[in-house]
Amino acid sequence: MICKLRLVAVAFVALGLAQPALAADDPSGTWLTQAGDARIKVAKCGANLCGTVIWLKEPMDTDTGKPAVDNKNPNRALANRPIIGLQLFEGVHPEGPNKWSGKIYNADDGQSYVSHISVSGPDTLKVEGCVGTLCGGETWTRAR
Numbered sequence: 001m002i003c004k005l006r007l008v009a010v011a012f013v014a015l016g017l018a019q020p021a022l023a024a025d026d027p028s029g030t031w032l033t034q035a036g037d038a039r040i041k042v043a044k045c046g047a048n049l050c051g052t053v054i055w056l057k058e059p060m061d062t063d064t065g066k067p068a069v070d071n072k073n074p075n076r077a078l079a080n081r082p083i084i085g086l087q088l089f090e091g092v093h094p095e096g097p098n099k100w101s102g103k104i105y106n107a108d109d110g111q112s113y114v115s116h117i118s119v120s121g122p123d124t125l126k127v128e129g130c131v132g133t134l135c136g137g138e139t140w141t142r143a144r
Helices: 002-018
Strands: 029-032 038-045 048-056 089-096 099-106 111-121 124-131 134-142
Touching: 048 099, 089 111, 099 124, 111 134
Parallel strands: none
Antiparallel strands: 029 038, 029 134, 038 048, 048 089, 089 099, 099 111, 111 124, 124 134
């Protein structure tokens, strides 16, 4: 019986070692925006990061009764694309230890901003958007 328990314990340890561990500064995962109105899946896309909207608190447009679309986009050809599935990050690449930079799209105003992203804790992601020298940001929390 003890031999079987040891074998089971060894198997669990081996499974744990076989699972790729996320580094403390790895932003991969699903994140809830600071306002709690969207979940963004952050994943590696080659050398860059992708950030895709996968959930909305209010997925339907209250005016039309249809799924929310990117209606604030100044490019009318893009204004009918659904928000769920929308790629928010553009060219977000490593810029140093625990720092990624590129552009982030804000569907609330239809604009893209210079962006900096860093993991600020095991369950927090700092996301900044900048216009010139003025930057604003928010903290996203890891979704469970």
